[in-house]
Amino acid sequence: MRSIASRMSVMTGEGALSVYARAKELESQGHSIIHLELGEPDFHPGPSVIESATRALAEGKDRYCAVAGLPALREEIAAYLKRTRNIDVSAANIVTAPGCKAALFFAMMALLEPGDEVLYPDPGFPGYASIALGLGAVPVPFELSSRNHFQPNPSEIAGKITRRTRMMITNSPGNPTGTVYTDAVQRALAEIAVKHDLWVLSDEIYARIIYGSEYISMLRYPGMEERTLIIDGFSKSFAMTGWRLGYTVAPPEVVSALLMMAVNTYTCVNEFVQYGAIDAMRDREGSTPRMVAEFARRRERFVHNLNQVPGFQCEAPEGAFYAWVDIRGTGTSAEEICRVLLEDGGVAAIPGAAFGPSGRDFVRFSFASSVENLDEAAARIKRASTVWQGTLAER
Ligand SMILES: Cc1ncc(COP(=O)(O)O)c(C=O)c1O
Incomplete structure (x- = not known):
């Protein structure tokens, strides 16, 4: 039937x-x-971004291209993350995807087994729970409460860890609350992740859109490099929603899994869009x-x-x-x-x-x-x- x-x-x-x-x-x-x-x-996006993308298109940059993304774009992303977030990653840690949503989906598909529990913020981006459910995993919400100025509560989260907990999703600044997690909260979340050997999916799509102090990525805390995947992209920080371009920063063994996902689904992201994105990241027009x-x-x-x-x-x-x-x-x-x-x-x-x-x-x-x-x-x-x-x- x-x-x-x-x-x-x-x-x-x-x-x-x-x-x-x-x-x-x-x-x-x-x-x-x-x-x-x-x-x-x-x-x-500014005129130079449009120009770079249209020039690339006119020059025939409309072919299948590198599965992980153009080396020049991935180099640019690594330099951008160093400049804006003070994190050291190399182009080899970066895999592009057609949007952050796709990046989230493939990261979760690569790392979760059916029955695995995934901690995620509630309220939060609706995809977190939906994707987990679609993969047969179990979404476990942690509350962002007004009493706590919408910060995650590390002791509540620690109390939700079980044998099946595999992943913690963080999103700072967060959709829908706009909360930027404090250094103390992130440090405590990182300690929990290390103690229980969890993957951390850090959705940093709004990292550039902050109204206060320096942004601290989850990757910067002790023990996080080997377990953290950063999801970021061009939709929000560069006003390029319809260009459909995002990326994952991941440890080497996860990069191989993400490349396998890409080969089996989207093959590569749009080539001329990547030329526009290189220009956007340089942000010559401010x-x-x-x-x-x-x-x-x-x-x-x-x-x-x-x-x-x-x-x-x-x-x-x-x-x-x-x-x-x-x-x-x-x-x-x-x-x-x-x-x-x-x-x-x-x-x-x-x-x-x-x-x-x-x-x-x-x-x-x-x-x-x-x-x-x-x-x-x-x-x-x-x-x-x-x-x-x-x-x-x-x-
Ligand atoms: C927290 C969060 N993550 C991911 C996404 C998806 O972004 P993209 O347009 O890159 O797929 C959004 C978009 O609203 C979002 O708010």
């Missing part, structure tokens, strides 16, 4: 994409919608710092405005470009708030449960949108809040 493999029924989609689909539907019916649901910078400075400005203003909305409470995130709003003060569910905001208010946002059960009382707004859009969104949200103010008054 023809059937779909059972693993498909345990994997989940992404809240952002379903909200986006509904928002588009409303727009096609003539509604004005401000899109704050997707995690996508409203910037584009695009990344300029974009981050603009996000910082929006963060101040938008978070301030959100805190004026009755029942909303929002801490300024330390990284990434999301406002993670505690809505407990509204007396209404996050789903109902997002429904009202989208259907009546014309603002698309995501109910926090899309990022895991601990996100239940939160709503995520992306502030990767213009100041004009964000100001208008804040005004619309304030107007729509009369609905839940009514609910509060009735109590």
Whole structure:
């Protein structure tokens, strides 16, 4: 009998994409919608990046190419990680992939056996639990609680280790909370990983988008080089979401496994895109710092405005470009708030449960949108809040 493999029924989609689909539907019916649901910078790469990619295309760089990625790109990534994150890796440790999601998937597929337990942040990027489930592994959430400013709690995590624990996923700065893990927390997580001989999958896709001090990679802690895989890419730091380019930094034996995955799936990443990426990493036009400075400005203003909305409470995130709003003060569910905001208010946002059960009382707004859009969104949200103010008054 023809059937779909059972693993498909345990994997989940992404809240952002379903909200986006509904928002588009409303727009096609003539509604004005401000899109704050997707995690996508409203910037584009600078002219030199576009030029490098188009020149490469014109020169016929549209062939199958090196499975791990062009040596020149991998050299550039190694130099970039040294410059921006002070970590020493060589090109031989780097495997490119068509996006960080693919990199995450293949890393997990390469390292997990069915039944293996995977510690991951809740709330967190929806792919972590979904991919683990799809591979027959067991996702084990650790809570990022508002009481703890959304930092992981190492003693809670230590209490969740079992004989089957194989991997810990970290994500700093984190989606959706924007938390940058403290040095003390990361050190404690690294100690747990060493003590229990775990793989650490450190999703550092937002590492460049921080509003405070120096970024510390998980790779820098004692004993981490042999067990850490860094996942990073071009979607966020270089505003290149649609170029589909990410990479994994891994120990040698994992590199061999990732190359096997690549050979059996995507073969290599798009050649001319890699030439654009080399240029992006050199950042001759200062695009990344300029974009981050603009996000910082929006963060101040938008978070301030959100805190004026009755029942909303929002801490300024330390990284990434999301406002993670505690809505407990509204007396209404996050789903109902997002429904009202989208259907009546014309603002698309995501109910926090899309990022895991601990996100239940939160709503995520992306502030990767213009100041004009964000100001208008804040005004619309304030107007729509009369609905839940009514609910509060009735109590
Ligand atoms: C934490 C995190 N990891 C990975 C990804 C996937 O990024 P990519 O576009 O490179 O597949 C995202 C995108 O939203 C993300 O937020």
